[in-house]
Amino acid sequence: MVNGWNITTSNWLRRVCYERVKFLSPVLASFILSAWWHGFYPGYYCLFVSVSMSVMAARKMRRILHHHFQSHLLAKWGYNVATWYLSMVLLNINCMCIVILHLEGCIQHLSYYYFFTMIAPVIVIIQPIGRKSRKPKEERVDNEDKQSEIVSKETKVD
DSSP, X not given: OGGGSXXXXXXXXXIIIITTOOSSOHHHHHHHHHHHHHOSOHHHHHHHHXXXXXHHHHHHXXXXXXXXXXXXXXXXXXXXXXXXXXXXXXXXXHHHHHHHOSHXXXXXXXXXXXXXXXXXXXXXXXXXXXOOOXXXXXXXXXXXXXXXXXXXXXXXXX
């Protein structure tokens, strides 16, 4: 949903901020710049910071879980529906901050949901889980070199 929101502005944010930032998460920096662009009400910052954390958490969860649901059509469909629904729930809860705009109202609104839209993404982001390669990079490169040597020897024999 976020990718197709305002394509021209998204492209500008990607070129100006996302691709250039070195000191902060590019996602967080882009959303903070977007909040600054919208104005100085705290509701904008509550929304854009929470959505940036949700995007980072979603990317991490997709990297970890997506491949498990690709073997069967029903599982793939179920995964897509579940992630779409979760995205819509998080976005709907967070978007009220733009309507409210003031910090006290945003905090009160988010407290109705026990700050779930802020806490859950942070928990996912800080978890040290993820798919790791079974072999160190140097060992993989050595194995690739050995494989290419074997292939070249086989072709010379023929």
